[in-house]
Amino acid sequence: MPRPDQTSEKREQLVPIVARAFAELGYRRTTTAELARRCEVRENILYRLWPDKKAMFVAAIEYVYQVSTQLWQKLLQSDEPGASSAERLLDYEAKHHGELGLHRLIFAGLSETDDPVIHDALQAMYGRFHRFIARQIADHRDDTSAAGRKDAEVTAWAIVGLGTVAAIGRELGLIKATGRKRLVADVGKFLLEGKAR
C-alpha cells in the first residue's frame, strides 16, 4: 500500500499563495512558473492539484470568498450593543477594505469573462456577496415588504459600488485612506438609512 494521498491538504496550503499571486498580478501575468515559484514547488505539482491554470484561478476566487464571508460572519456574531450588523460591516470594511485583494481578483477575472468557467465563478461569488449585503440591509431597516426587499437589493448594489470604487481609487492613488474611510462609512450609512425612492 502506498502512502496516503495529501492532495487536498496541499491544495488548502497553497490556495492562499495562489490567490495572492492572482490578485497582485492579474490573470494573464500570473504565469504558472510564477505560481510555482511563490509556492516553492515545481509546476507539475500544481498540475497534480488542479487540472489547469483556470482551475487555479477559480479556486482562488472561491477561497477569497470563503475567507471574506467567514470573517463577516464572525463579525456579525460578536454582537456589540448600539450598532446593527449592517453598521458594523460598514465600519469594518471602511477600516480594512481590500486587504484580501478581493476586488483585484474581480478585476482580473472581468477581463476573462468570455470564458464560461471564470464567468460563472465570478458571477456566483459576486452574486452571493450582494445577497449577503442585501439581507443585512433589509434586517437593519426591518422592512420585509416586497418593496422594501427590492429597495434593499438596489441599495446593496450601491454599497458594493462604494467598495469597488474605493478599491479602484486606492489602486490608482486617487483616494487616500481617510477619503476611502469616509466614502465607505459615511456614504454607506447614508445609503443604509435612506430609502432611494
Added chain:
Amino acid sequence: MPRPDQTSEKREQLVPIVARAFAELGYRRTTTAELARRCEVRENILYRLWPDKKAMFVAAIEYVYQVSTQLWQKLLQSDEPGASSAERLLDYEAKHHGELGLHRLIFAGLSETDDPVIHDALQAMYGRFHRFIARQIADHRDDTSAAGRKDAEVTAWAIVGLGTVAAIGRELGLIKATGRKRLVADVGKFLLEGKAR
C-alpha cells in the same frame, strides 16, 4: 519629394477599432495580431503608428475619455428646462450606460497598474472623470463652501461607483437593464440631493 505623411490621420482612423478590441478582450488577450486583423492592416503598420502595444492601449484610453466627455459636454449644452446638468447626466448614463466600453477598458488596465505608463493614463482619465462629476454635483447643489465641495467630491466617487458596479453587474448578468437604470438614476439622484454627513 515624397508623398505627404498620413500617420496621424491613420491613427485617428484606427483608434476606435483598437479601443473596441481592448475593451472586448482585455489587455493581454488583445494581441497585436488580433489588432492588425481588426484594423485590416499588417502588424508592422500598427508599429509605425505607435511605438509599442502599451502605447496603443494608452491611445485607446485617451480616445474613450475624449469621446465620453465630448458627448457629455454636448448633453450639458442642450439645456432642457426643469432638470439640472447633473440630473440630465444621470438620466443619460442610466439609459446608455457602458456603451463605449469605458469600464471594460478600466478593468483591463487595472490588472496592469504596476506598469507606470498604464497606471498614469488610467489615473489621469479616472481622475478627470471624477472631477467632472464633482463639479456638476457642486453646481447642482449650489454649495461652493469648502465643506460643500468636499462633500461633492465624496458623492462623486459614490456615483462613479454606481456606474462601475452597474457595468460589473451587466458583465456578469447579475443586474438587468431595468435594475441598472434604477440603480444609476434613482440612487444617483438620491446621492445627488442628500448630503452624506
Added chain:
DNA sequence: GTATTGTGTAAGCGTGTACTTACGTTACCC
C-alpha cells in the same frame, strides 16, 4: 522622368508560457 520617401506585404526571430513526460525517491501498509 526621376529621385525621394511614404505605404504595403511577407517572413521570421527570440522569448515566454501553458502544459507534459520521464524518471528517480520517499513514505506508507501489509
Added chain:
DNA sequence: GGGTAACGTAAGTACACGCTTACACAATAC
C-alpha cells in the same frame, strides 16, 4: 522488507506573442 503509489526534480514540447527586417511598390515634388 517489499510492493505500491504518492511525491519531487528536471527537462522538454508546441505554440503564441511582441516586435523586427527586408523589400517591392506607389505617390509626390522637382
